[in-house]
Amino acid sequence: MKNKIFLISLLLFFSFCFVVLFKGLNNSNVYVPKKTTEKTLVNFVAKDFFTEKEIYFDEIFIDSEFYILNIWSSWCLPCRKEHPKLMQLSKNKSLKLIGLNYRDNKKNAKKFINKFGNPYSSILSDRDGTIAIEWGAYGVPETTIIDRNKKILKKFIGPLDDKSIKEINLIIK
């Protein structure tokens, strides 16, 4: 009798294991980072790239309908590739581009801007990479589009391409 109870409870235990493992099989084990849409940008203070003055984040987002935050660096090759796209976007009146110069050498960054043009209405410098972390960045380049209320509408990880430009144009319409 005792044996039977033992057997049945063991069998039940193993059935439970079976069910759990069975369900586990169907779970994908690929990590998907949580989407950052529907979130607002956190407060931050950053230094202006040219003047080295400290800017509070409210001072930046005042007069435009949409903003594009772009993380870039002179040492980052894909940034160089996406730069013409940014120049193209900067012609749009309802947009303001804000660049975050990520872990860069100021001299090289200036050279980069002089050579390829400056699409940004303001550039912030992030020498130690902490602001990028506060923004929740994955790497360089990365582009985030936010609205007047600082709500994050869409995030593009990696360099912008024609498809993402189209998407941006759709969002700001």
Next chain:
Amino acid sequence: MLANQIGQYSLILGLFFSILIIPVSIKNFNKNDQIIDSRIISISFLQFFLVLVSFCGLILSFINSDFSNQTVYNNSHTTKPLFYKISGTWGNHEGSLLLWLLVLTLFIFLFLIKSSKQPKKYRILTLIFQQIIIIGFFLFILITSNPFNYLFPVPNEGLGLNPILQDPALAIHPPILYLGYVGSSIILSSSLAATVQKYISKDWAKHIKIWILVSWIFLTLGIMLGSIWAYYELGWGGFWFWDPVENVSLMPWLCLTALLHCILVLEKKLLLTSWVIILSIATFTLSMSGTFLVRSGILNSIHTFANDPGRGIFILVFLFILIFISLVIFFSFHKKNHSKNIKIYWLSKESSILINNWFMMYFLSVILIGTVYPIFLEVLSSEKISVGPPFYNKLIIPFLIIFLIFMSVGPNLNWIKSEFKKIDNKNIIIFIISLVISFLIIIQSDSKSLINTILISSAFYLFFVTVKDFFSKKYKNYSQKISHLGFSLLILSILLNNFFSSEIITNLKVGEKFSFQENHITFESIENKESKNYKSIIGHFRIEDKKGSLIKLKPELRIYDYPFTITSEADIKTTIYSDKFLVMNLVKGNEYFNIRYQLKPFMIWIWISTLIIVIGGIFSLFNKTYEK
């Protein structure tokens, strides 16, 4: 082409014969004679032969780079050296399963030949249980992972073998490990058959002990090879990472080690029968779960090759059917022998083996929980966690101390009952010596804490006691002494290695120099080289240590084209005292290289002591005289 077809058809024919064995054996089982039908042995040989043909067919397809075979296409490439073409046969999911099957059929055939002195019904039942497992694997291969899938149009080039698998240690690691795993299936079938036939006896123990020993030897060797591979190839500078897949091979090992000790008690005293059966079931179940966890892709690990849930479900269902059958058989046929009622005294060899078992079970459950808990948690609460070394260290180390002390006492006790003799002066002296030595050692290291001192001193104590016993004049059970000596040496070298390893990570460019613990390391030059299937960048380093002796290390970066991967080959200078380990990595878009330099004392002793453990096991295979 042809080899591929032959392989495919002989596999199907093999399945036919393995099903055929069952009715033939049942018919023979009901006959009232003592001779096993010779047809059964012939069919089981045929079954083995057909799988062998099929396996050779696959090897031939790999050698000829026959890309009409999907497995070859996925895992091989024409530029690969011949050696890795062959080892690529079992370096992938389909091929490795075929190897499993090959070993399964080989083992049951050997079992039939070697067990002619055993009762007929027991042999046939073992065969039937084993055939259930074999048919399961046949179906698994043919349905979900056929190694002979045909590709049309035939591709010109294959995708190549994952470069980190192109390593001599890894070429023989899977076959050896499988011999261990599969051996445990014979132990399962045999103990189930013995339970049903009420044949759990001293004779049975004597006969199955050999199978247990053989699987244990192979499993130990297999784990060691895997660990060597991780050390030399992965370049992480360690030999054990508590990676789920490593754990999965360690768990059956713990079980099998416990079983090995139990079967000795059973052989001498006919005690611990339930333990033996449960451990046999557990060992095979854990080996199968290992296969399940590795092959189904339920775990994220460097070893997960296949990511096909269909396969996972098949193994899972099969595994649980086997568990259910085993449990039902165990509970309905196994009756404890109450009549004899032998008392176990607490100070005896039996009880010390029992204590050993409990410790093994404890270590096993810690590892099992650490491995499986993340999966359960994710399913039940969709929370992802990963369990790392701190978990295992915290839970295992305190118990390891007690375990080591028991291990130094246990083997010297007598069977049935030992007298609590006057405490031996020698042992006290040894204990004090080991305490002093470990105190002196710990003071030198960075981690000065009481628990480390105790841990090292218990390891030293065990080591000295086993050395002392080794030269003592009492009866000699060499195999046990060698293995225990090896084990104490293993623990000692792991501990010392842990406490005294030091490393530095820095970025260097050619011509630069840095100093580390009075060693001066100079990055002299880099050299580019082309090999058959990869290009390599070799860094030349000169290391000058405090005594002024010079060594050169040449770590290498290999750039493989098919599939495109960069691996870093560490260069390791091994001496009997320590390993100097240097590995370099690319820093993107920079002339600097990331350099990791490690000093690892007593590294080679970890492998040597594991080998000593294995040698002890081999000794016991040939040792026909038993202590009474």
